[in-house]
Amino acid sequence: MKSVIIVGGGLVGALQACFMAKRGFRVDVYEMRQDIRDMEVVRGRSINLALSTRGREALRRVGLEDIVISTGIPMYARMIHDLDGTRRPIPYGKADQFIMSVDRRHLNELLLTQAEKLPNVEMHFEHKIVACDFNAGRITFSKSDGSHVTAHADLVVGCDGAFSGVRQQMMKKTLFDYEQVFIPHGYMELCMEPAPGDKFAMEVNYLHIWARDEFMMIALPNQDKTYTCTLFMPFDIFKTLDTPEAVLAFFRDKFPDSLPLLGEKYVTETVSTSKALPLISVKCSPYHVKDRAVIMGDAAHAMVPFYGQGMNCGFEDCVVFDDILSKHNNDIAATLKEFTEVRSVDAKAMCDLAFYNYIEMRQSVNSRLFLLRKKLDNFLYWLFPNMWMPLYTSVSFSRTRYHQCIANKEWQDRLIRRALYMSVPAMAALGYCVATRTRLLDAPVSETIQQLVERLRPTWI
Missing domain, CATH: 3.50.50.60 (FAD/NAD(P)-binding domain)
Structure with missing residues (x-):
């Protein structure tokens, strides 16, 4: 053996x-x-x-x-x-x-x-x-x-x-x-206790995120009705939170809805006396x-x-x-x-x-363009389930090899860019027809678009 x-x-x-x-x-x-x-x-x-x-x-x-x-x-x-x-x-x-x-x-x-x-x-x-x-x-x-x-x-x-x-x-x-890389951001964990009546303090079946562009806090539910909250932030900002007063002001400004759930005393004492840990x-x-x-x-x-x-x-x-x-x-x-x-x-x-x-x-979830792309990916995934799989879906809900997940995302990005490029002259042709009272039925749509493309091409170059 x-x-x-x-x-x-x-x-x-x-x-x-x-x-x-x-x-x-x-x-x-x-x-x-x-x-x-x-x-x-x-x-x-x-x-x-x-x-x-x-x-x-x-x-x-x-x-x-x-x-x-x-x-x-x-x-x-x-x-x-x-x-x-x-x-x-x-x-x-x-x-x-x-x-x-x-x-x-x-x-x-x-x-x-x-x-x-x-x-x-x-x-x-x-x-x-x-x-x-x-x-x-x-x-x-x-x-x-x-x-x-x-x-x-x-x-x-x-x-x-x-x-x-x-x-x-x-x-x-x-x-x-x-x-080996240590990023300039660290993390610190906090615990959110159950609400009165031994209930979860927030909606249960979610990963909660307080996205603040440069940093964020997340919370995951536990079986004992608590949430483990993790604050990810640049070390330079952590260093400024060295007194209870500084911590309280920071949370009131950046995470106001979390304070009643975490407790002001607990947050101020824990953050001001704890050390942020590195990420490698x-x-x-x-x-x-x-x-x-x-x-x-x-x-x-x-x-x-x-x-x-x-x-x-x-x-x-x-x-x-x-x-x-x-x-x-x-x-x-x-x-x-x-x-x-x-x-x-x-x-x-x-x-x-x-x-x-x-x-x-920490940042993109606040962007309308990101949310629009997310909806587009999900729609295309619904429409073409065997051809179009969003990046997160392929990483978390399949066993597609990781490097292939990235290659698929790059292919999807190229395809969408080309589709947007092609739609610009189409929309411009429609506007041109309305402005000049030209009926789209006077000629095949493809010809109308092609004529406009040729007319506008010098301005793109």
Whole structure:
């Protein structure tokens, strides 16, 4: 039986353990933290996740989709909060399309428990990676008591996050392209308590957004009737909110309708005494070393959270890897090579899309042109469902490869620009006919338009 060491017992690591064990590999999972199932509070990561089609497919394959969906909250649209308190929904797609707000800790615990049910999986908590010898398949870990242990395996899978220790070891052993970007915006989380009567304080089945062009606040619903609110903003603005008075003035000016729901005292004390956390994006290649090691999830492609695809992309890594293993009949060397070739181009595309969606969420949703284009995309999708799929729909509600989603969007943009270009002379011809009392029926419409085009062409050039 071939053996696999998975470094990282988070979402992707625990899921990958399920996939590999189901294929008959002996799996050992090494996690730096203690078992989160024994912890009262898990710090350092957001409570909220947005689960969509790609992630659901991965969970379905390990038998967890139904239970995760049953404990999540569907969100069918963005709910935009304007400055005057007006709320307006922008649907994500068709009436039956939604993303799920799921609890990170609950999902991680489910995955760990599911992996442990398999007889060929063993968990090792409080083990931090120290060194790797990929040629020998040997990894050294330090334990919480200061001692060191060494483990051996045929394959090492690094699922240990944006600051991956496995990736750092890979960078020492191979020609490795690496790009790390911290954006000048940070984030801070707030909690909106339930309304009187233990009810949700706002409409439930929405991702709430306070879009303010340069920054924004979002809120996702939780099963306990709370909302996790996240403020995304330039660090320079966060620095100005260092007193309760400054925070109160800021929220009254920018998020007035949120104050009664969050509570003035809670907001002023929390924001003025908390530190905004950074947002990182990582691109790298290759994802593997020979036939000995591979990285997945944030270790391979950490992304800013604005498309809600970080977890979904990491989960899809497991699906893609599993499919390639089947294709090559468990040949690890062939699988790792193809996984890098196939997945790196898509993960880099998704990292770019995540940056793009920040602009859409904090700024574009306030634009009439954006909303008009959204309606046009949805109409064309309804009219030509097999030919025209909006960008968000293809990313969140299909398994179209990420780079192809971008290519489709670029094709759609070109087509619309050409259609608009062609409609200008058509509308001008109509105006010309009205102004000169020329009847369109006096000649074929195409001839009327063509004559006007020839007459106006010099002015366009």
